[in-house]
Amino acid sequence: MGAILSPPSIIGTDEPILNSFFGINAQGVGVVGMILNFIVSFIVSRMTPEPPLEIQQLIENVRAPELDEVETKTASNE
Secondary structure, rough: OHHHHHHHHOOOOOOOOOOEEEOHHHHHHHHHHHHHHHHHHHHHHHHHHOOOHHHHHHHOOOOHHHHHHHHHHHHHHH
């Protein structure tokens, strides 16, 4: 639904595309969408297996590359 309604609102309109959605005003729909997105993401994360350790380490290195450098230097000094 958001993929359909977002582009016109990004491009710009004088009036909201929907004045209300199931009784929720246009500003409130974004909050409801955010909450629904969180719930769906949580459920999907619980229903799927963890990624392999190699992928988890890759993500951690992207998040904090300086920690990988410290670990590499420490390992080479031992």
